[in-house]
Amino acid sequence: QVRLKESGPRLVQPSQTLSVTCTVSGFSVTSYHVSWVRQPPGKGLEWVGAIWKGGSTDYNSALKSRLSISRDTSKNQVFLKMNSLQTDDTGTYYCAKHGRAGGFDYWGQGVMVTVSS
Amino acid sequence: EIVLTQSPTTMAASPGEKVTLTCRASSSVSYMHWYQQRSGTSPKLWIYETSKLASGVPNRFSGSGSGTSYSLTINSMETEDAATYYCQQGSSYPPTFGGGTKLELK
Numbered sequence: 001q002v003r004l005k006e007s008g009p010r011l012v013q014p015s016q017t018l019s020v021t022c023t024v025s026g027f028s029v030t031s032y033h034v035s036w037v038r039q040p041p042g043k044g045l046e047w048v049g050a051i052w053k054g055g056s057t058d059y060n061s062a063l064k065s066r067l068s069i070s071r072d073t074s075k076n077q078v079f080l081k082m083n084s085l086q087t088d089d090t091g092t093y094y095c096a097k098h099g100r101a102g103g104f105d106y107w108g109q110g111v112m113v114t115v116s117s
Numbered sequence: 118e119i120v121l122t123q124s125p126t127t128m129a130a131s132p133g134e135k136v137t138l139t140c141r142a143s144s145s146v147s148y149m150h151w152y153q154q155r156s157g158t159s160p161k162l163w164i165y166e167t168s169k170l171a172s173g174v175p176n177r178f179s180g181s182g183s184g185t186s187y188s189l190t191i192n193s194m195e196t197e198d199a200a201t202y203y204c205q206q207g208s209s210y211p212p213t214f215g216g217g218t219k220l221e222l223k
Contacts, residue, residue, distance in 0.1 A: 035212070045152075045160065045203055045214040060211060061118075094159055101166050102207015103150035107159040 002026035004034075004095050004108035011114050012085050020111055022078040022095030029053070029071050033098035034078045036069065039110075040091040048093070051078055085115045119144050121204050121215035129223040136191040138218045140182075140204035147208035149187040151180060154217075155200045163202070164189060196222055 008020035022034065029051070036048040049059035051069045059067045068081040078095060092110040099105030120143040130136045140149060148167050152160040162171045164180040167187060177192040191198055199222045204215040 044216045045205075047212045047214070058211070098207075099162065099165060101148045101150070102212055103148075103162060103165045103205065104152075104160075105162045105165070105171070107161070110159050 002097060002106045004097060004106060006093060006095055006108045006111040008093070008111050008113065010112060011116065013117050014086060014115055016085055017081060017083040018085055018089070018093075018113060018115075020080045020093050020095075020113070022080070022108060024076050024078070024095075024097070027097065028073075029076055029078055030055075030073050034071075035096050035098060035104060036078075036080050037094045037096055037104070037107075038089075038091045039094070040088070043091075048080070048082075050098070087115050089113070090115045118211060119146060119206055119209050119213050121206060121213055123202075123204055123215035123218050125218060126216070127219045127221070129221040130191075130194040131223040132194055132196065134194045134223075136194050136198075136220065138189045138202055138220070140187045140189075140215050142185045142187070142206060144209070145184045146206040148206070149180070149182060150205045150207065151189050152203045152205065153200045154203065160203060194222070198222075 003025045033052045035050040057069045071078045092112045094110045095108045096104035097106040122141045151164040153163040154160040168180045179190045201217045201219045203217045
């Protein structure tokens with residue numbers, strides 16, 4: 001069955017880099033697009049960026065200068081790197097598989113990241 | 118970027134009551150998707166392509182709409198339906214989400 005699981009640090013210092021891994025099973029990252037979505041505490045959902053099944057990437061324009069999304073197809077993993085973190089980057093980071101018509105049909109459990117010194 | 122505006126922001130409904138949540142897009146979109154998120158859990162795809170129920174979603178839920186106006190309806194509110202619901206469009210890049218409607222049990 002389809003599963004996505006995020007892993008990464010829970011606490012990151014301001015100005016440092018966040019690195020989160022999404023390990024997927026039940027599908028191949030070369031067959032389906034995968035996006036990252038984040039959610040500040042008590043707030044709504046924000047699309048962060050995507051890696052398309054062909055390997056190209058797209059990013060939220062507001063975050064583009066700080067973001068990098070990549071993958072390891074041999075391990076079926078997708079990686080999110082965001083640098084120069086600030087306190088308003090605090091939140092839960094989810095990876096999600098793309099379904100039909102641009103929706104997200106499967107989500108990981110998320111990793112809660114706190115940016116604090 | 119297409120902005121999605123959900124209304125109401127918060128509402129409460131009694132068991133058995135009919136509930137309608139709306140989502141308005143700043144420009145026309147081809148489809149709307151809806152997600153249910155219960156407290157402390159990840160979002161779940163609930164309705165996709167405007168009106169198709171995701172696997173396991175009770176048939177008291179329905180979705181409709183076109184162009185810039187979409188809605189999610191619960192025919193008869195049940196306890197387990199209390200959650201936050203988000204709309205999302207993926208037909209225009211970048212994908213965007215509405216701010217959510219928190220549905221509480223009265």
